[in-house]
Amino acid sequence: MSSETRFDPASADARWQKAWEGAQTFRADSNSPRPKCFVLEMFPYPSGRIHIGHVRNYTMGDVLARYKRMTGHEVLHPMGWDAFGMPAENAAMEQGVHPGGWTRANIEHMKAQLKRLGFALDWSRELATCEPDYYGHEQALFLDMYAAGLVYRKESEVNWDPVDMTVLANEQVIDGKGWRSGAEVEKRKLNQWFLRITDFAEDLLEGLGTLDHWPDKVRLMQENWIGKSRGLEFSFDLSNGETLPVYTTRPDTIFGASFVAVAPDHPVAQGVAAQNCDAARFIELCKKGGTTAAELETAEKLGFDTGIGARHPFTGAYLPLYIANFVLMDYGTGAIMAVPGHDQRDFEFATRYGLPIPRVVAASLEDADKPFAGEAEAGDGVIVNSGFITGMSVEDAKREVIARIEGEGRGEGKTVWRLRDWGVSRQRYWGTPIPFIHCAGCGVVPAPKSSLPITLPEDVDFQTPGNPLLRHPTWKHVECPKCGAKAERETDTLDTFVDSSWYFLRFASQPADRPFDPEEVARWLPVEQYIGGIEHAILHLLYARFWTRALARMGQIEVKEPFASLFTQGMVTHETYSRRAGEREVFFSPEEVTRTGDGARLEADGSPVTIGRVIKMSKSKKNVVDPDTIIDRFGADAVRWFMLSDSPPERDLPWSEAGIEGCSRFVHRLWRLFGAHDAAAQGEDRPLERKAHQTVAAVAQDIEALGFNKAVARIYELTGAVEKARPSASRSAAIRTLVQLVAPMMPHLAEEAWAAMGQPGMIANAPWPAVDPALLVEDEVTIAVQHMGKLRDTLTAPRGAAKEDLEALALASENLQRSLAGAAVRKVIVVPDRLVNIVT
RNA sequence: GCCCCUGUGGCGGAAUUGGUAGACGCGCUCGACUCAAAAUCGAGUUUCCUACGAAGUGCCGGUUCGAAUCCGGCCAGGGGUACCA
Numbered sequence: 001m002s003s004e005t006r007f008d009p010a011s012a013d014a015r016w017q018k019a020w021e022g023a024q025t026f027r028a029d030s031n032s033p034r035p036k037c038f039v040l041e042m043f044p045y046p047s048g049r050i051h052i053g054h055v056r057n058y059t060m061g062d063v064l065a066r067y068k069r070m071t072g073h074e075v076l077h078p079m080g081w082d083a084f085g086m087p088a089e090n091a092a093m094e095q096g097v098h099p100g101g102w103t104r105a106n107i108e109h110m111k112a113q114l115k116r117l118g119f120a121l122d123w124s125r126e127l128a129t130c131e132p133d134y135y136g137h138e139q140a141l142f143l144d145m146y147a148a149g150l151v152y153r154k155e156s157e158v159n160w161d162p163v164d165m166t167v168l169a170n171e172q173v174i175d176g177k178g179w180r181s182g183a184e185v186e187k188r189k190l191n192q193w194f195l196r197i198t199d200f201a202e203d204l205l206e207g208l209g210t211l212d213h214w215p216d217k218v219r220l221m222q223e224n225w226i227g228k229s230r231g232l233e234f235s236f237d238l239s240n241g242e243t244l245p246v247y248t249t250r251p252d253t254i255f256g257a258s259f260v261a262v263a264p265d266h267p268v269a270q271g272v273a274a275q276n277c278d279a280a281r282f283i284e285l286c287k288k289g290g291t292t293a294a295e296l297e298t299a300e301k302l303g304f305d306t307g308i309g310a311r312h313p314f315t316g317a318y319l320p321l322y323i324a325n326f327v328l329m330d331y332g333t334g335a336i337m338a339v340p341g342h343d344q345r346d347f348e349f350a351t352r353y354g355l356p357i358p359r360v361v362a363a364s365l366e367d368a369d370k371p372f373a374g375e376a377e378a379g380d381g382v383i384v385n386s387g388f389i390t391g392m393s394v395e396d397a398k399r400e401v402i403a404r405i406e407g408e409g410r411g412e413g414k415t416v417w418r419l420r421d422w423g424v425s426r427q428r429y430w431g432t433p434i435p436f437i438h439c440a441g442c443g444v445v446p447a448p449k450s451s452l453p454i455t456l457p458e459d460v461d462f463q464t465p466g467n468p469l470l471r472h473p474t475w476k477h478v479e480c481p482k483c484g485a486k487a488e489r490e491t492d493t494l495d496t497f498v499d500s501s502w503y504f505l506r507f508a509s510q511p512a513d514r515p516f517d518p519e520e521v522a523r524w525l526p527v528e529q530y531i532g533g534i535e536h537a538i539l540h541l542l543y544a545r546f547w548t549r550a551l552a553r554m555g556q557i558e559v560k561e562p563f564a565s566l567f568t569q570g571m572v573t574h575e576t577y578s579r580r581a582g583e584r585e586v587f588f589s590p591e592e593v594t595r596t597g598d599g600a601r602l603e604a605d606g607s608p609v610t611i612g613r614v615i616k617m618s619k620s621k622k623n624v625v626d627p628d629t630i631i632d633r634f635g636a637d638a639v640r641w642f643m644l645s646d647s648p649p650e651r652d653l654p655w656s657e658a659g660i661e662g663c664s665r666f667v668h669r670l671w672r673l674f675g676a677h678d679a680a681a682q683g684e685d686r687p688l689e690r691k692a693h694q695t696v697a698a699v700a701q702d703i704e705a706l707g708f709n710k711a712v713a714r715i716y717e718l719t720g721a722v723e724k725a726r727p728s729a730s731r732s733a734a735i736r737t738l739v740q741l742v743a744p745m746m747p748h749l750a751e752e753a754w755a756a757m758g759q760p761g762m763i764a765n766a767p768w769p770a771v772d773p774a775l776l777v778e779d780e781v782t783i784a785v786q787h788m789g790k791l792r793d794t795l796t797a798p799r800g801a802a803k804e805d806l807e808a809l810a811l812a813s814e815n816l817q818r819s820l821a822g823a824a825v826r827k828v829i830v831v832p833d834r835l836v837n838i839v840t
Numbered sequence: 841g842c843c844c845c846u847g848u849g850g851c852g853g854a855a856u857u858g859g860u861a862g863a864c865g866c867g868c869u870c871g872a873c874u875c876a877a878a879a880u881c882g883a884g885u886u887u888c889c890u891a892c893g894a895a896g897u898g899c900c901g902g903u904u905c906g907a908a909u910c911c912g913g914c915c916a917g918g919g920g921u922a923c924c925a
Contacts, residue, residue: 045925085925158923169923217844221920224843293921297841326841345841419922426923496925534919537844542922571918616918646852646865650845652918654852662866665879672880709853713864720864784860789906791860818892829905835859839905 007671009635016751026120032074038524039065042532043080046106050113052572059643061531062119066744067703070768078507079121083130084431084496092462099430117636129499135432136453137515148554150196159290160188164465167427173290187287192425197546201417213565218537225538227418234411236310247332252397255386256360257337260310261324266334269323272306286325301349347376360386424495429468431493439480439487501547530563570652571616574623577609587622637746638664644708674753677735685730691721692734693775740769784835785810787819803830810836
């Protein structure tokens, strides 16, 4: 092979992609005797085009998949499409296209884009959740869950657009208004389908302890989300003769309660409203706005004094009972005892309505009457001003109050979860139809499994807001499976998170007659490495864990946790370019802009634009880079290399033009070096061999830990060392090693070089280079010489030198002696093979 | 609001997990090659300095012989917040 030939990505990429496809190189064989390894990246939503974030995600998975193949594993590395969801319906409304046609065209386009990147994917297992051969099985699983008692219906609130007469997603509520109509959004109750994820709260919490290869932050976030708390449920006697159960996690602060509050939709509030139109008007007011926690928690704290008194169980005093907008019906009992001194929300409320703010926790008994510094104190301390618990610690007081209340038969200690059941009903077309039938006589009846898949009708209209399934002239009209009378199908569809809660099982096996083959699931699951965005840390990952545990409890599979290792990758970011045009800010894409020193100009007319912050690439800010364009310019390998370089994979990666150009230069630099390979070269180069073996070992470690940026740095170092070395057999071996090292990252270049060197077969099937452990350790080390922890000198010593020898060597250093300046040595700290620190 | 994360040269980052801060890459500067440019190759590149050294990992404080790393308190940016996926 000649170094004169330039590496041509355009032809090499296509040639090798065809060769892999022809040989079915990446098809996973369930019957292989090799150890199985399931590498999975979160499947994409087919929005239209592959996003650079996808490229980063799938490149990481691909490097691991290819590396695992090289180390003797049978790898399952599949790809599919999370194909149901809102954007398809939005496209239907805006462009008059059909959601199905739009989605399938997007899949077609994005699949071609992915193929250009040379990913080692088993395309024979491709799936799309919007196809009946996927969602029909999902309907069957939903019926199984219903039979197992994990599905039920209840009323729950949605965002309601009173002008468009339609349910809005949280994303579609902007500043409390509907995104299309601009109407003030209201909360409205609907009867909806729920999954009993709370039945698994304890299991899901405990299971976190077994997930050793998950990031701590994700486990912590899930733990907080599940939110197990031990508290007290007890009842207030009300002045109107009723009793009101409340729940609190701080029974120790019970003497600090200065009012009691119920949620606006609490029965007590409803009862008051029935007789008091001011109360009714207040509850109406609380209905304004959306349903999100962030909105509820940051809204101004508002209340309505019912005039009812609630009798304190210990002091006998009557506390005012309010209806308050910040009390949630979904948590605890929908009613609280409010302790303004030690809960910030209660503090704000009490301040607004002039209610007392007693102190019942303080740093010490002496501080019992210390005033508050403008905010509640939620921290630990000693109980004060609290009758029989005064002087106790917070924990002791909790126990004591629970015991006393239980003894008096007024309530009981109770474990409460923050986790709520999973509402899966969506009043939308483009999702999995929920397989139930409503019959006037028989009630809610499950659709017979023989009727699955219940497919979506094709002839639907999106010009009117609301659910097209509900409006469809014929689709919902069916016979009741029980009594044969005229009945109606359920017109809600399933949350798309359901689709992504079991797709990994379908990847492992794809029988036509059932959702999965349990034996194949046992072979491939759990997923050895799951990779995706941190934005899925809670919802998707918790739902997938729940679904897996539910199927295990139902006896359908053995595995309890779907993902053995999880890696959450950062986003790809880019600076924004914009200009003010009156009220609005207009954004420009990087392609429309030229950077000039410290500014930027429009290419079209040279007018200046403002360079904004580096943020996540998004269509609305136009700071996106199209993968196709850069693959055209630099080839797949340079793009892949850039995705792995520099930024640690868990952190954000700022896209830069200069960065990708540097990567492209490195591809060609490697090609030139590979061209210098001489199979007949003679002679040994021990230091280079050492470097090569050390690099192989370190890169392997880095890839297994997904520390791709570090692997890249080491490959740069070895490349430099090989370039500088004189020709020898060792150097030729190092060049072959280098080809193997970059094979998972730059597969096209590696195949091309492998073939040119006359190596047998494709490098995709070659093994990872072997390491000679004897070459990994250096026999000399550099020792730091410090005085009071400050570096004064370095010296070279044999590895494993005795402490005394190192101390003597250090004390002989002139630089050290100058720093000591005759001071008496009080102590010498020697860390073998690392440093000597003299303390004076 | 609440939960979680991040912060190191001009830029992306490394640092054997408490032990020589700035590996490696980008950019920039100088040089070689060239009629010239590109490409390529070589050297340099934290700041200050009276050239001995000193300071330095968002800010303030603490623990330690020794702190980017541990602890406490702030600041800034990001992710999630249950109907975006």
